[in-house]
Every structure is written in structure tokens, then in C-alpha cells.
Amino acid sequence: METLFFDIFERLPRQGPGDPSSTRRAFQALASLPPNPHILDIGCGAGLQTLELAKLTNGTITALDNHPPFLNKLLERAVQAGVSESITCMCDDMLSLDFEDELFDLIWSEGAIYNIGFAKGLADWKKWLQPGGYLAVTEVSWIKENPPQELLNFWQREYPAITGIETNLKTITSTGYKLIEHFILPEYAWWDQFYNPLAQQIQQARQKYDFNAEPNTEAGELLTNLEIEIDMYHKFSNYYGYVFFIMQNTA
Numbered sequence: 247m248e249t250l251f252f253d254i255f256e257r258l259p260r261q262g263p264g265d266p267s268s269t270r271r272a273f274q275a276l277a278s279l280p281p282n283p284h285i286l287d288i289g290c291g292a293g294l295q296t297l298e299l300a301k302l303t304n305g306t307i308t309a310l311d312n313h314p315p316f317l318n319k320l321l322e323r324a325v326q327a328g329v330s331e332s333i334t335c336m337c338d339d340m341l342s343l344d345f346e347d348e349l350f351d352l353i354w355s356e357g358a359i360y361n362i363g364f365a366k367g368l369a370d371w372k373k374w375l376q377p378g379g380y381l382a383v384t385e386v387s388w389i390k391e392n393p394p395q396e397l398l399n400f401w402q403r404e405y406p407a408i409t410g411i412e413t414n415l416k417t418i419t420s421t422g423y424k425l426i427e428h429f430i431l432p433e434y435a436w437w438d439q440f441y442n443p444l445a446q447q448i449q450q451a452r453q454k455y456d457f458n459a460e461p462n463t464e465a466g467e468l469l470t471n472l473e474i475e476i477d478m479y480h481k482f483s484n485y486y487g488y489v490f491f492i493m494q495n496t497a
């Protein structure tokens with residue numbers, strides 16, 4: 247079912263919640279970034295945030311993802327936006343990266359650190375940051391206490407490691423960073439460039455596959471699960487959100 251999953255996700259403007267104004271807001275919090283920073287964008291996907299970063303800095307960006315079609319789309323967009331000179335794409339697995347110590351002034355990761363785990367990502371990536379370098383990531387987090395059981399069951403299946411903002415803030419300190427700022431992404435960051443286009447793609451896929459002929463296919467299950475995910479956010483967006491955490495390496 248991987249094929250249908252990627253078929254859908256490659257057609258989306260971005261592959262997870264996010265929006266350009268949140269990328270800009272997080273970037274503006276980096277008060278002492280050098281004028282030509284060396285940036286690593288981990289799990290960049292098709293790279294809308296990479297392009298935004300390229301417009302905001304005079305630095306260079308290594309955009310890393312393990313799915314080549316996303317990187318191809320990023321390159322295409324970078325050429326169109328006239329920022330391809332400052333972006334280098336790298337196809338690699340974030341679980342087994344090997345960079346020189348202190349190579350980057352800034353590590354960025356929107357909607358992707360969950361693939362390695364929030365605490366492990368913070369701890370593992372720190373050595374590649376300059377002393378005083380910055381890390382800016384988004385992570386889905388509880389934003390209200392006592393979520394309903396239906397929602398708890400959903401997250402238990404999807405991402406049991408989800409935790410509250412306060413716990414993530416403690417992890418930031420315990421892994422050797424200073425918190426610079428954190429903020430919850432606005433709800434339109436879920437809808438405009440992610441769930442609305444995703445809902446359209448699900449509808450088109452439902453028309454393409456003949457589910458009457460094969461009602462219980464894996465394809466049907468995938469589409470239903472994606473619909474459930476969107477429905478959860480419709481019903482319970484006051485309980486969870488993506489949070490931008492902007493921190494500085496205190497080493």
C-alpha cells in the first residue's frame with residue numbers, strides 16, 4: 247500500500263502541518279544567527295519550509311529526506327523560486343546520519359522529528375550544531391489536559407510517544423538546550439496546505455479504485471485511516487496541536 251500512500255502524499259503541497267508564517271516567526275527568533283548560516287533541514291519533504299528559509303537567509307541549506315520524489319519536487323520548486331543555488335538535496339536516512347561535529351549553525355525540522363523521537367532527535371543532533379547554534383523543530387503535542395478516550399485511543403495507535411508541551415520543554419533543558427521560544431501552530435497550518443488537499447486526494451483515490459469489486463483492500467483501509475486522522479482534528483483540535491520549539495545549543 248506504500249504505492250498509494252506515496253501517490254497521494256507526492257501530490258500534496260506539503261507532507262505535514264505547517265505554514266510559511268510560522269516558519270518565518272520561528273526563524274525571526276534566532277537573534278544571533280551568523281549572516282551566512284549553514285543550515286540542515288531534516289525530513290524536508292517537498293520543501294516548502296526549505297524554500298521559505300532560503301528566502302530568509304543568505305546561507306546554504308542541506309535539505310535531507312529519504313524519499314527521492316519529494317527531493318525532486320523541492321528542486322523543481324527551488325529552481326522556480328530562484329533559490330536553487332543555496333539548496334543542496336541529500337537523500338539519506340535520519341536514523342543513521344554522519345556529519346562532522348559542529349558543522350551547522352541551525353538545524354531545522356518541521357513535522358519530521360517524530361520519526362526518530364523528540365528526545366533522541368534533540369540528543370543525537372546536538373553534536374552537529376555549533377556552540378550557540380540553534381535547533382527549531384515542530385512536534386505534535388497535547389495542548390489541553392484530559393483528552394477524550396476516543397482521541398487517546400487514536401494517538402495510542404498513531405504515535406504513543408505524544409506528550410504535553412511541559413514535558414517537551416523539560417526534554418529541551420535536559421538534553422542541553424536553552425529554550426528560545428515555543429508557540430502552537432495556527433489551525434490553518436493543518437488545513438490549508440495539508441488536510442484540505444489530502445481530503446481532495448482521498449476523494450480522487452476513492453473514485454479511481456473500485457472498492458465495490460474489492461471492498462476490503464489495503465487501499466481502502468489506508469484511505470479510511472487517513473479520513474479518521476482528518477476527522478480527529480476536526481473534532482478535537484483544541485486538545486492537540488503542532489508546537490514549534492526553538493532552542494539554542496548551550497554547549
Ligand SMILES: C[S@@+](CC[C@H](N)C(=O)[O-])C[C@H]1O[C@@H](n2cnc3c(N)ncnc32)[C@H](O)[C@@H]1O
Nearest residue numbers: 260261262289290291311312339340356357358
Ligand atoms: C510529515 S513529513 C514533513 C515534511 C516537511 N518537513 C513538511 O513540513 O512538509 C515527514 C518527512 O520526513 C521524511 N522521513 C520519514 N522518515 C525519514 C527518515 N528515516 N529519514 C529521512 N527522512 C524521513 C518523510 O519522507 C517526509 O518527507
